[in-house]
Amino acid sequence: MSLKDIQQQPGVAAQPPAETAGFVFNHTMLRVKDIVKSLDFYTRVLGFRLLDQRDFPEAQFSLYFLALLPAGTQVPTDDAERRVWMAGIPGVLELTHNHGTETQEGPVYHDGNSDPRGFGHICVSVPDIHAACARFDALEVPYQKRLEDGRMKHLAFIKDPDGYWVEIISNTPLAG
Amino acid sequence: MSLKDIQQQPGVAAQPPAETAGFVFNHTMLRVKDIVKSLDFYTRVLGFRLLDQRDFPEAQFSLYFLALLPAGTQVPTDDAERRVWMAGIPGVLELTHNHGTETQEGPVYHDGNSDPRGFGHICVSVPDIHAACARFDALEVPYQKRLEDGRMKHLAFIKDPDGYWVEIISNTPLAG
Numbered sequence: 551m552s553l554k555d556i557q558q559q560p561g562v563a564a565q566p567p568a569e570t571a572g573f574v575f576n577h578t579m580l581r582v583k584d585i586v587k588s589l590d591f592y593t594r595v596l597g598f599r600l601l602d603q604r605d606f607p608e609a610q611f612s613l614y615f616l617a618l619l620p621a622g623t624q625v626p627t628d629d630a631e632r633r634v635w636m637a638g639i640p641g642v643l644e645l646t647h648n649h650g651t652e653t654q655e656g657p658v659y660h661d662g663n664s665d666p667r668g669f670g671h672i673c674v675s676v677p678d679i680h681a682a683c684a685r686f687d688a689l690e691v692p693y694q695k696r697l698e699d700g701r702m703k704h705l706a707f708i709k710d711p712d713g714y715w716v717e718i719i720s721n722t723p724l725a726g
Numbered sequence: 727m728s729l730k731d732i733q734q735q736p737g738v739a740a741q742p743p744a745e746t747a748g749f750v751f752n753h754t755m756l757r758v759k760d761i762v763k764s765l766d767f768y769t770r771v772l773g774f775r776l777l778d779q780r781d782f783p784e785a786q787f788s789l790y791f792l793a794l795l796p797a798g799t800q801v802p803t804d805d806a807e808r809r810v811w812m813a814g815i816p817g818v819l820e821l822t823h824n825h826g827t828e829t830q831e832g833p834v835y836h837d838g839n840s841d842p843r844g845f846g847h848i849c850v851s852v853p854d855i856h857a858a859c860a861r862f863d864a865l866e867v868p869y870q871k872r873l874e875d876g877r878m879k880h881l882a883f884i885k886d887p888d889g890y891w892v893e894i895i896s897n898t899p900l901a902g
Contacts, residue, residue, distance in 0.1 A: 557775075575849075580845055585737065604727075617751065618742075637895055641817050668836040669755070670757060671754075675813045682745075721748070721750055
């Protein structure tokens with residue numbers, strides 16, 4: 551569908567309102583059972599960097615903020631400066647760890663893809679989807695849908711340690 | 727917590743693996759009941775632009791991709807070029823509309839914040855949080871938490887048409 555047709559869908563504002571200048575879709579928050587497993591998955595498997603951690607000991611939870619940063623990004627080391635910087639970039643992932651959930655048996659959180667449904671997935675795009683999936687295989691990452699499964703051969707879904715779906719797509723033109 | 731201490735948390739990879747170069751946290755997907763209401767909310771209230779729509783008539787669903795773009799961003803008008811470009815940017819919101827849900831009575835989707843919990847919220851950061859919230863008031867946007875509620879006076883949560891929580895934070899330094 552052409553960009554012009556898309557912009558004329560019912561409900562779509564003709565222009566972003568001037569009052570929304572500087573608005574940034576900053577982050578998505580997911581609750582996780584075992585923060586060590588989640589940090590390992592998001593940093594080692596997917597290449598996210600941990601940018602901030604906030605502990606709320608009385609309320610027994612901690613927040614972790616991660617992002618996939620372009621090579622060469624300079625992360626401010628000053629804490630106050632880093633927080634303002636981090637609030638201004640898109641593509642941050644916030645993980646909430648309610649202390650103690652890691653000792654519970656079995657899954658603690660709901661992935662949103664069975665009833666009651668809602669949230670569906672997050673998506674990481676990659677320059678070489680075949681190399682990325684071969685590496686996920688080597689790392690024994692579980693899949694919801696392999697590249698070769700089903701009719702959509704150009705995308706995969708892997709699962710994070712809580713079972714949340716992470717779609718993998720290409721961010722470069724795919725060969726015919 | 728200092729950046730150095732943060733990077734030494736258990737589970738955190740010392741460096742992003744070289745194989746993850748070029749990975750982008752591209753999007754988050756939410757299912758929505760009434761796409762016209764959701765497009766109106768995300769484009770008119772929050773300033774997102776609709777960038778792509780994909781219809782799957784046999785499977786009775788459509789996908790809508792939106793982003794909050796910095797002023798002056800040139801969106802490619804060529805469809806193939808736009809899709810590759812869109813896959814390479816962070817901060818895209820994908821809305822899934824299962825056709826016909828808009829005619830159902832009452833809420834169709836689960837916001838993730840009551841049992842079974844999982845996904846928590848998305849977050850939009852803004853340059854002037856007081857002006858942004860005054861505007862949401864004027865637009866009669868429902869709140870989960872107003873700026874002045876509770877102990878966290880520097881953030882708010884509004885609700886989208888499905889009841890998903892949208893956190894509002896500042897992306898500029900707040901006055902003392």
